[in-house]
Amino acid sequence: MMxxxxxxxxxxxxxxxxxxxxxxxxxxxALILAAEDAADREPHYRRLVHKYWKVVNVIVSSxxxxxxxxxDVAQEAFLRAFTSLRSLSRPDAFxxxxxxxxxxxxxxxLRKRKSIVSLEAxxxxxxxxxxxxxxxxxxxxxxxxxxxxxxxxxxxxLQSLPDPYREVVALRYLEALDxxxxxRALGEPEGTVRNRLFRALEMLREKVLRKGARSP
Numbered sequence: 001m002m003x004x005x006x007x008x009x010x011x012x013x014x015x016x017x018x019x020x021x022x023x024x025x026x027x028x029x030a031l032i033l034a035a036e037d038a039a040d041r042e043p044h045y046r047r048l049v050h051k052y053w054k055v056v057n058v059i060v061s062s063x064x065x066x067x068x069x070x071x072d073v074a075q076e077a078f079l080r081a082f083t084s085l086r087s088l089s090r091p092d093a094f095x096x097x098x099x100x101x102x103x104x105x106x107x108x109x110l111r112k113r114k115s116i117v118s119l120e121a122x123x124x125x126x127x128x129x130x131x132x133x134x135x136x137x138x139x140x141x142x143x144x145x146x147x148x149x150x151x152x153x154x155x156x157x158l159q160s161l162p163d164p165y166r167e168v169v170a171l172r173y174l175e176a177l178d179x180x181x182x183x184r185a186l187g188e189p190e191g192t193v194r195n196r197l198f199r200a201l202e203m204l205r206e207k208v209l210r211k212g213a214r215s216p
Contacts, residue, residue, distance in 0.1 A: 021181065030091060031044045033086065045082060048078075051175075053078075059102055059103065060077070060106045063107070063163075065159070074102060077102035093186070157204050168197045169201070
């Protein structure tokens, strides 16, 4: 079996969640809702936080540009999600629902801040998101990208993408979800999600190449 290719074009082995992962999310949600006390709910809360903390933090950090503030918002997103679980109609779409909550909270924080957010480093979220460079199965638009300094340029470019594009990139490369799983998580047709991911990678490639051409 051929290995997947990373953003540099080198084959890598696949690790991380797949379609079955979303069914595990649904089970965790069901167990939380069925639990009679906090001690029974705790391990399932921890599982979901551990699994999705990275992707939520990166999405929020890329909006706010401040790692410490992003951590506060990420924590609030999980808290709101857990206290509103009974309103989740599709437990297997937990991650898409969680990202929507996180995105809305980040937007609210920006409104309160009423200032221009600097497009600088993603802070801790960027450091954790090195996984982005190791998890790719869409080689065409990204094959020529290198690691190292160009990884930083990719992450900087990620901040400038519209939210829907940024989210599919994060789900694909941080959570290793395939097209079918992303479609289930986001509640959209698989073709739509795959096209959005392909376009997002093209946009990233164009931005990185333009920035690289301007570099001395």
